[in-house]
Amino acid sequence: MTDSLVLALVVPLAGALLVTALPAHAARIGLFSVMLNTLNIALLTLGVWQHDELQLALGDWAPPLGIGFVADGLSAAMLAMTALVSLAISVYAGDYFRDPARARHFWPLWLLLLTSLNGLFLAADLFNLYVNLELLGLSAAALGALGGQRTALEANLRYLLVGLLGSMTYLLGVALIYSGFSTLDFAQLAAQLARGDAAASGLLGATALGLMVMGLALKAALFPLHFWLPPAHGSAPAPVSAALSALVVKAAFYLILRLWLEVFAPLTTQGAANLLGLLGAGAVLWGSWQALRAERLKLLAAYSTVAQLGYLFLFFPILQGLPAGETRSNLFAAVTLMALAHGFAKSGLFLAAGFVQQQAGHDRIAELGTTLQQLPATTLTLALAGTALIGLPPSGSFVAKWLLLGGAMANGQWWWVLVLLAGTLLAVAYVFRLMTRAFGLEPTPRHFFTQARAEGPALLLAAMATGVLGVATAPLWHLLGTSGGLG
Amino acid sequence: MDAELLYASAGFILFVLGIWSLLLHRLLIRKLIALNIMGSGVFHLLIATAEHHGEPADPVPHALVLTGIVVAVSATALALSFGRALRGDGDD
Amino acid sequence: MRNSLEPKPQRSAALLVVVLLILLAGLLQWVYFTHAATAPGAGLTALAQAELPRSGVTNPVTAVLLNYRALDTLLELSVLLTAMLGIWSLGPATPGYQQAGAVFAGLAAWVVPLLILSGGYLLWIGAKAPGGAFQAGALLAAAGVIQRLGGDPRASLPNESAQRWLAIAGIGIFALVGLATLVAGRGFLDYPLAWAGWLILLIETFATLTIATLLTAAYVGGQPPPSQTTATPGMHRMQAPDRKA
């Protein structure tokens, strides 16, 4: 069972190596490794389903000397989302990068990106995470610049530099932790912090946590550190934008969540969590407002990512105030569900936007009317993804927002509900501003799909966010070990 | 004041000097030098904490720093390539 | 969007940054010293030494890099590979410098073999003394850099297809050894003690080649032109014909 933890790293890495050595077969080998990865992650998820948690000490060296891998419900959920989204993106990319000269650059970097994502969700070691973060940052910036236009190069160079600043700050935190606690392992660190031997250790740990969260917040584009995201995500090739928005920023958020709520839980305070929530609120309002004003479809999607990441940070102050128990674990499941739903919805939205851009030759929203009316499948994708971004039933984000609302009320922190409402109204506005373009007087086209290989994956992703995740939440609750539900 | 603490202190100063230069200078090469010096500060802190008066030094931070050095050079090389592509001087 | 510093930073903004950074430095020093004075971390020296006989090498740093924390090293090589692939995706290599003078050429003829020899020595000695794959690979790469400075635009690298294989060799062997131990029922990269030293040397040898190739390719800074003789500077990379298999 634990073999699948290692294979989650080795399968995409081996694919990347083969694709590097045999660029002429890049698309075939690449797609095959992504499929193999999906299969392996399915096995891994099954293992977590049965055993609650899978653990592995690499090379049989137990921490603190060695590196530990841990897959719990949260990791498995993120891994499963990554596997499905990357499979859809890969199918789409096979169609998008038809030019072999571009395909041979795309596939190895894409598989290395997948390797680093899997590693990030599994590693329980602060320094191994640093190496994974750098692998992620470098491959993401290189992928984002594949389009080759000047704006893409500029935006992604900035993304690369910001990412490096973030990882250096994170690494300083790691160095402080090692100097104080002589371990990099999550479980051992959490145990030492919970014991709370000396006040000085607490101070050192809190400073290190602050540095690490700051570095990761830069990578997760938390308002006001989001300035690099819209140009970078808006200028990348569509499959890459989808991966960046749905997976890459999510990985940094996942790490913050993991460090804040588990490893460093004894050191976090309500005030600090309120600060994260406040920044999240800023992101919701500012991101939604900018999405409403965006003139290009991909820029709208990118700003909406800023806003949706903000929602994820709203959970921190509420989770912080709740004692351990059912309400709290339900809320924890809700933040996971929110992250998953956004991952599916946003990747679907970006893939659809890329197809629209290819068909229309541009993505200026004001002039998209006739194009959208000829693409019923893509229009449906946009509508489904929009439903999830707004948080209407039956999307996964509706369930998540509902639980967030309940948690905020139970906690007496009603002010977050105002942010939630304002963000939702703004999301309604920007989604409807887009959708009104799709309904005109043109005759209905005969074919639902214009190009199934490009439109199918996007539609499936959006349907996953809105249909499946909202209705069938029970498996997720089980995976995360909560009773869940809307009770 | 202890020599080990002095060494650690230099690491913090290098880190902060690096951020300062990164934020205030616009030339790509200077930004990259700044990032590298920031990194050197962190590495230096790790090396300083590995040293324990006379006893053999802790090998784990040393290995972490070795890894970090290679990662930093990789990132520098990639960023410089971006700069070259932006300037579009493939033929000097 | 541009909520950060503008091209010519305002003097007040620059001052604010400086003040904040001084505060940050002060905070870090204070926190670190308070902690080091009361409860310094013991480090892992003793543990690393105690397990050294089980690691297959006698240099503790090599033991950490290739045994205790081998996964870090595997991923780090992947980072280097990513950098090279990213550089290649950004365009073709620039032509090298002009042909060097006789003095430089004469110097290079001495220095390059010396670098290669010391690289080999560092690789071998890494098991028991300071040295190892990274230092050895860097020396080999330095030999390549000197070749390029001497006027060889490819810095002695082979053709693109061979470069691709060299670039993955070290990572591939590393992963294959891991898979072999996994198949043998021991777990990923859990070397049998009797073989550990040799497996580490095998991995390090290929890693040295890979590191040298990747670092040199990064210095050359671009994808090798499809064919050495027909390198046209104006050729756009997106239209580059796909002729390498």
Place this chain on the structure above:
Amino acid sequence: MTATLALLIFDVLMLLTLLGLAVATLSSRDPRRAAILFIAFGLWLSLVWARLGAPDVALAEAAIGAGLGGALILSAARRARASSQAKARAPTPPERTPPV
């Protein structure tokens, strides 16, 4: 006692030189000069690390950090200079990065 004091003074001098090199590197306007100073900084840093009982890392920093990293930055600086001299009359400014 005097031996420890001498050692302390030696350490302080090592560190002051290191920090001086860092400040000089970071504050020099000419990229070429900055690159050369950066190499000097890296080599000095490797000496400091050798003093701290880290010969492996010192070797790697000298070869990879200062050596190859420095060579990369230096050649980029040289190229930037060459291209800015070639385009001396053209209005294009030297390459800038977007604000971080």
